Amino acid sequence: MNDIRDLLPNRMRERTFQLKAKRDAGAVWHEPQFVECKQCGRRAARTLWARSLYVCPNCGYHMPIGGYYRLSLVLDHGSFRELDADLDPQDVLNFPGYGEKLAAAQNKTGLHEAAVTAVGRIGGVACVAAVLDSRFFMGSMSTAVGEKITRAVEYATAKRLPLVIFSASGGARMQEGIFSLMQMAKTSAAIQRFSAKGGLYVSVLTHPTTGGVTASFASLGDIMLAEPGALIGFAGPRVIEQTIGEKLPAGFQRSEFQMEHGFVDQVVPRSQLRDTLIQVLQLHAGGKHE
Template sequence: MLRDIFSKKKRYATIPSEQAKQEVPEGLMTKCPKCKTIMYTKELRKAQMVCEGCQHHHSLPAYERVEFTLDEGSFVEFDAGMIAKDPLQFPSYPEKSALDREKTKLNEAVVTGEGTINGIHTVIGVMDSRFRMGSMGSVVGEKITRAIEHAISEDKPFILFAASGGARMQEGVFSLMQMAKTSAALNQLHERGQLFISVLTHPTTGGVSASFASLGDINIAEPGALIGFAGRRIIEQTIRQKLPDDFQTAEFLLEHGQLDLVVHRHELRNTLGTLLELHAPMTGKER
């Protein structure tokens, strides 16, 4: 018996071979960055990319956002073929943009168009942080401006979902000019008394937060979204003070009056539909 015990071969944990690792489809599982729960990506998408464990709101691709927000089959896209140039001949910018187009299947960091929510026509813009971190380049500014101008000409409300790291450094001043251009277009929309709802998602920072994303008649954010201009470390070094732990979160901004609502993603479509109904112009009959 003792001989049998000591003669047994040692057992070691096996490390999966590279071939075995490759047999697991890429993207099958997603790990929540907040609670570290590992979920089937398919199930996570069914939950609109919201973690069932901690309710963390994962980033949402632009077309999926459109699908979750608008009535089925109602979306008509604008300016889908617009692609950024390289005005400053910035090193590797064209190559990096091409890689983003291949990865995201988008031509730029924003998708614009029109559709309906509960039957009410609206113009919509959705930024996608997967493309150059949703940075605001000349094409992003142009597409948003054109969408606003279409809303003006068609007398329709405008909804924008912001998600951005700020201005696109590869386009320098051309990027910064989009702050003024989009803000001027929104001012025209405001003067005509048309509704602009800004939905700030994670993250909304830099020149985007300092311009069109903060100019809504109603400013909404998703729970836990990072919203601000400069980064926490830069601010703390500048003012030489420690900032609150929840600084620049959606909840912090709501408490301090910079937001009107913080709405869970599962309730966002209904909230937008209600707001559109409340602000819909009366045309002789109830809508």
């Protein structure tokens, strides 16, 4: 009887997680039946986009996706357990209109903040996973995001688990000023402590990963992966062109360019990402998995 009661919370947690993942993918709230690719402009049925994991069936553009949906694509079924789910953002500067914008973002996305962190398994290997969700303030790093990422890293350190972080961000959150910028040092210090303990950190860069996130924890992975076509850099290419007064080379700051120049280890299509992570984590675990 106790075994049955122990199973119920896990089933309820998984059911809630899958519902959130479906909501992220637009499968719950009667979203438009056709989705237009932001790169090539072609439209396709939402069911076709869903089958292709929201990669354009025409040009291969990898559409940004929600945090819970992304985790559902890589974590073993039934293994998801969220960390710090109720950690809310703080209006540390009493910035005009910020509270209303936060409430609107929470209502629209169903998220508390731009980061989702969890414990789970990938290919049977227990790990800590974190995702930045670009639908919430463009995945910008607030004090709450910095705290969630730091806590996730510290949990991985304490439990001696590998760490996987999926980054997608426009940088620091301007409504929190210097407090947002301080998260760069905070998260980087946590990664350093984690690495000093021998932990494995796999950083997965998705479109776009820019600003203070790129300049901190996103660039510190032991293994650096990226989705195809992702914009990866500190300042954007238009800002750089305006600053230096020169035309940048084709594909500048895209993941393929970054791999050619040694910043990214491998560009991995979304359909192959789970298998790649399984291979990396099982190698790190010496072939052992649960």
